[in-house]
Amino acid sequence: MSFKIARSEGILLAIIAAYCAAVAVINPAFLNIDTLFDLIRTSSRDLILVMGLLLIMLSGGIDISFMAMALVGSYCATWLMMKIGWQSAAVLIPCAMLISTIMGLCNACLVSWLKLPAFIITLGTMNLFHGLMATLVGTRTFGGGILPPSFSAFGSATLFEIEGEYGAVGLTVSIIPVIIVVVLTWFIIYKTMLGRGIVAIGNDENSAIRLGFKPLYLRLFAYGYIGALAGLAGSIYICQVNAVYPDKMIGEELMVVAGAVIGGTSISGGKGKIFGAILGVIIIYLLKSTLIFLGLSASWNNFFVGIILVLSLSFTAWQEKVRNDRHLLFKVESR
Amino acid sequence: MEEYAATQLRAEPHKGDPQGLPLMVEAIDITKTFGDFKALDNINLMFKGGEIHCLAGENGSGKSTLVKVISGIYTPDKGTIVVNGRNYSSITPVQSMHEGIQVIYQDLSLFEHMSVAENIAIGKLRETNQRLVNWPQIYEIAAEQLSRIGVNLDLRQELREASISTKQLTAICRALAMDAKVLFMDEPTTALTSREVDRLLAVMSELKKSGLAIIFISHKLDEVFRISDVVTVFRDGRKIGDFPSRDLNQRRLSYYMTGREISYPKYQRTSPDEPSFIELKDLCKKGMYENISLKLRKGDITGCIGLLGSGRTELALSLFGLNRPDSGQILIDGKEVSISSPTTAMDHGIALLPEDRAVQGLFLERSIAVNTTAAVIKQLCSSILGFFDFKKERSAAVDSIKRLKIKTTSEDKLSGELSGGNQQKVVLAKWLLTKPRLFIMDNPTVGIDIGSKSEIYEIAQQLAHQGMAILLLSDELEELTSNCNRIAVFYHGRIIKLLEEDELKDPHTAVFINAAIASGDIAKAQAAAKAARAGAAVQTSAAKEGK
Ligand SMILES: Nc1ncnc2c1ncn2[C@@H]1O[C@H](COP(=O)(O)OP(=O)(O)OP(=O)(O)O)[C@@H](O)[C@H]1O
Numbered sequence: 042m043s044f045k046i047a048r049s050e051g052i053l054l055a056i057i058a059a060y061c062a063a064v065a066v067i068n069p070a071f072l073n074i075d076t077l078f079d080l081i082r083t084s085s086r087d088l089i090l091v092m093g094l095l096l097i098m099l100s101g102g103i104d105i106s107f108m109a110m111a112l113v114g115s116y117c118a119t120w121l122m123m124k125i126g127w128q129s130a131a132v133l134i135p136c137a138m139l140i141s142t143i144m145g146l147c148n149a150c151l152v153s154w155l156k157l158p159a160f161i162i163t164l165g166t167m168n169l170f171h172g173l174m175a176t177l178v179g180t181r182t183f184g185g186g187i188l189p190p191s192f193s194a195f196g197s198a199t200l201f202e203i204e205g206e207y208g209a210v211g212l213t214v215s216i217i218p219v220i221i222v223v224v225l226t227w228f229i230i231y232k233t234m235l236g237r238g239i240v241a242i243g244n245d246e247n248s249a250i251r252l253g254f255k256p257l258y259l260r261l262f263a264y265g266y267i268g269a270l271a272g273l274a275g276s277i278y279i280c281q282v283n284a285v286y287p288d289k290m291i292g293e294e295l296m297v298v299a300g301a302v303i304g305g306t307s308i309s310g311g312k313g314k315i316f317g318a319i320l321g322v323i324i325i326y327l328l329k330s331t332l333i334f335l336g337l338s339a340s341w342n343n344f345f346v347g348i349i350l351v352l353s354l355s356f357t358a359w360q361e362k363v364r365n366d367r368h369l370l371f372k373v374e375s376r
Numbered sequence: 377m378e379e380y381a382a383t384q385l386r387a388e389p390h391k392g393d394p395q396g397l398p399l400m401v402e403a404i405d406i407t408k409t410f411g412d413f414k415a416l417d418n419i420n421l422m423f424k425g426g427e428i429h430c431l432a433g434e435n436g437s438g439k440s441t442l443v444k445v446i447s448g449i450y451t452p453d454k455g456t457i458v459v460n461g462r463n464y465s466s467i468t469p470v471q472s473m474h475e476g477i478q479v480i481y482q483d484l485s486l487f488e489h490m491s492v493a494e495n496i497a498i499g500k501l502r503e504t505n506q507r508l509v510n511w512p513q514i515y516e517i518a519a520e521q522l523s524r525i526g527v528n529l530d531l532r533q534e535l536r537e538a539s540i541s542t543k544q545l546t547a548i549c550r551a552l553a554m555d556a557k558v559l560f561m562d563e564p565t566t567a568l569t570s571r572e573v574d575r576l577l578a579v580m581s582e583l584k585k586s587g588l589a590i591i592f593i594s595h596k597l598d599e600v601f602r603i604s605d606v607v608t609v610f611r612d613g614r615k616i617g618d619f620p621s622r623d624l625n626q627r628r629l630s631y632y633m634t635g636r637e638i639s640y641p642k643y644q645r646t647s648p649d650e651p652s653f654i655e656l657k658d659l660c661k662k663g664m665y666e667n668i669s670l671k672l673r674k675g676d677i678t679g680c681i682g683l684l685g686s687g688r689t690e691l692a693l694s695l696f697g698l699n700r701p702d703s704g705q706i707l708i709d710g711k712e713v714s715i716s717s718p719t720t721a722m723d724h725g726i727a728l729l730p731e732d733r734a735v736q737g738l739f740l741e742r743s744i745a746v747n748t749t750a751a752v753i754k755q756l757c758s759s760i761l762g763f764f765d766f767k768k769e770r771s772a773a774v775d776s777i778k779r780l781k782i783k784t785t786s787e788d789k790l791s792g793e794l795s796g797g798n799q800q801k802v803v804l805a806k807w808l809l810t811k812p813r814l815f816i817m818d819n820p821t822v823g824i825d826i827g828s829k830s831e832i833y834e835i836a837q838q839l840a841h842q843g844m845a846i847l848l849l850s851d852e853l854e855e856l857t858s859n860c861n862r863i864a865v866f867y868h869g870r871i872i873k874l875l876e877e878d879e880l881k882d883p884h885t886a887v888f889i890n891a892a893i894a895s896g897d898i899a900k901a902q903a904a905a906k907a908a909r910a911g912a913a914v915q916t917s918a919a920k921e922g923k
């Protein structure tokens with residue numbers, strides 16, 4: 042597998058470069074190491090999540106309950122720790138990952154057994170998980186004062202610091218889990234039969250079954266994997282904001298889905314690239330963070346993301362059409 | 377056991393095989409029903425290594441069902457499958473794969489977003505239970521299998537960019553990589569051009585030499601005779617018999633398949649000789665066709681013949697609004713029209729039966745009734761209130777089933793449960809109901825059995841007698857010469873010759889056409905036809921002298 046930048050990723054990179062240049066012209070303060078470090082810090086949660094989502098979409102499915110899993114996993118883990126009294130971020134992460142993985146496995150079973158569209162099922166479980174948490178565990182907010190100090194210590198820790206214009210800025214440690222997850226996901230997709238099997242069922246489930254692949258196991262893995270990543274991402278997030286709210290994160294899942302789609306991941310399954318998905322998320326965070334530099338209010342964010350999403354979908358559709366025209370393939374629609 | 381021996385004697389006329397070929401798979405008393413319908417009725421069959429075994433029979437006679445039973449997709453109600461000396465009363469797909477049984481399905485079962493190499497190797501990697509993927513190994517496996525069948529493909533090409541022929545070879549290589557000993561090929565040649573068919577048949581005989589048992593299904597009888605050693609004939613789920621192919625000829629084989637003599641009706645135009653209602657003037661599309669001028673009258677069945685890339689399919693799509701011409705005019709009833717979409721084409725009374733079954737827009741999950749009437753929904757609404765009239769839908773569907781002899785238990789059966797050829801008939805029925813003025817048929821009888829073919833020809837000719845104009849694109853010369861009153865010969869995007877009614881009466885036009893589509897040289901083709909005529913004259917005179 043040689044590392045080659047495909048055309049669509051090249052286009053994304055060009056867009057990012059052009060956009061950065063434009064923002065820098067309007068507001069030179071943008072060109073600062075500060076901006077970059079901040080971007081990495083804030084986007085690390087979604088960069089982790091999009092890796093799980095990529096695997097799910099490669100399998101031909103979709104999961105929109107991952108933010109709910111991230112919230113429920115990290116919330117319940119925190120609550121448990123407060124109860125028991127072990128107070129360390131090092132316990133929080135595995136604990137949250139375990140809880141979210143269980144939720145992910147539930148999703149996999151439901152998707153395999155009910156044979157309904159994964160979108161509908163995960164829409165349901167998203168509310169189910171959240172509702173269960175609210176009724177069984179509670180809806181208390183854990184503020185910075187109550188949370189163990191190790192949370193915020195982890196959330197604000199840096200690998201190294203650079204003396205910038207506005208004081209010292211540092212690169213967040215959460216880049217390490219991000220890199221690990223990206224490499225792991227790459228390894229799973231390209232270097233294991235498990236990953237190839239997931240891609241195979243996303244391409245054509247029946248053909249994969251004929252070759253002896255077992256969709257149930259592959260789905261259990263894929264949905265479990267995004268569950269585990271959700272636990273990790275949720276934990277990183279609560280450490281970064283140093284507070285645990287019972288209703289945050291939920292509602293932000295579509296931005297991650299948009300990131301994956303902008304990055305060229307196919308909604309119908311079987312096709313998607315790691316680098317593309319990363320770029321997709323980066324673009325979204327870039328837009329979000331540059332609004333201030335452009336002097337626009339935060340409500341413009343959705344508008345911009347929407348535009349990019351529509352553009353990228355049109356681009357894919359157009360590419361598809363060009364390809365079909367070349368092969369003289371036409372869908373004959375009946376009236 | 378005794379009963380088994382008896383059926384064997386009855387069913388295996390070529391059992392005392394002097395060549396002593398090894399027995400690979402044996403099916404004993406296989407019965408398979410779908411509901412009350414018996415798709416296979418007590419089938420006994422043997423497949424031997426080093427032999428190409430052809431399954432022949434009409435659409436819906438159970439050929440594909442047998443393949444699916446042996447490969448484990450369907451469980452038989454009764455019977456035994458013996459593979460490598462082991463008896464299975466039912467076999468799972470995985471078991472069957474482990475026993476070396478491989479199937480090239482009609483849909484090929486490949487992964488569109490993977491490379492050719494990975495498509496070839498993935499089956500083997502899965503079968504050997506590998507955990508990790510070693511990409512150099514994948515390319516090695518793929519290259520090895522390709523060299524085995526003696527072809528070259530671009531291993532890194534993404535499969536969806538590849539041609540049908542490449543996909544087919546990929547599927548074969550995948551099967552070989554998984555150590556196939558018995559290879560089933562269910563209608564592998566339907567989507568191939570004649571040169572690609574040649575290549576495929578060459579690959580098949582190569583594999584046969586290496587000891588594989590190959591089971592081949594095709595409705596093109598000339599292919600059957602070119603390649604097969606044994607032919608088993610099916611009719612209505614029963615086996616009629618096994619015949620060494622050297623003892624058969626086309627007429628006998630089609631008699632065994634259908635139980636009657638098949639002859640193609642010859643079309644004679646009877647419509648009054650009024651001026652044409654559709655006229656193409658200097659139609660051009662860069663890289664596809666140029667300067668196409670053609671007049672179509674009511675009752676004309678105009679044949680179009682030419683190799684792949686000769687421009688005829690591209691022209692047909694243009695007439696149906698799917699491939700805008702760059703310049704030139706289309707006149708309907710003397711007025712220039714612009715056909716920008718299939719909807720406008722249908723408004724002008726033009727219908728198209730496209731070649732590729734996969735994109736024909738059959739809703740496999742819906743009933744036959746829904747599918748046959750899908751293009752005429754408006755006409756089925758009751759005139760006053762605009763409600764949908766289910767009774768009309770039903771009766772239209774029942775009529776179509778009768779008319780095209782679609783083999784089904786009822787009009788409510790799902791289209792996906794029909795045999796391949798019968799699905800094709802449903803599509804044909806759908807377009808016929810629109811009562812077009814011009815019906816463009818692109819290879820309408822691909823995958824249709826020889827009996828139904830002659831019925832479809834009869835229907836087409838009857839419609840032409842009633843005034844419909846038909847543009848018939850076909851690769852089968854016989855189909856064209858018996859149905860068409862004119863034939864346009866395409867070469868490199870041009871109509872190099874339009875043969876009119878009296879020219880078609882000459883028995884040596886076939887020679888002319890074959891030479892013309894291959895070389896594009898009219899003079900050469902005429903010379904070839906002349907030589908054939910002279911040769912025939914010499915023969916007849918010699919025969920006379922001999923007497
Ligand atoms: N899954 C199914 N459910 C119900 N009926 C079926 C199913 N599969 C096949 N049949 C019926 O069994 C019969 C045999 O079908 P089969 O596909 O074996 O025919 P075939 O000989 O392959 O025909 P063709 O030449 O058209 O491909 C058909 O009448 C078909 O309608």
Ligand SMILES: [Mg+2]
Nearest residue numbers: 439440795796
């Ligand atoms: Mg069939």
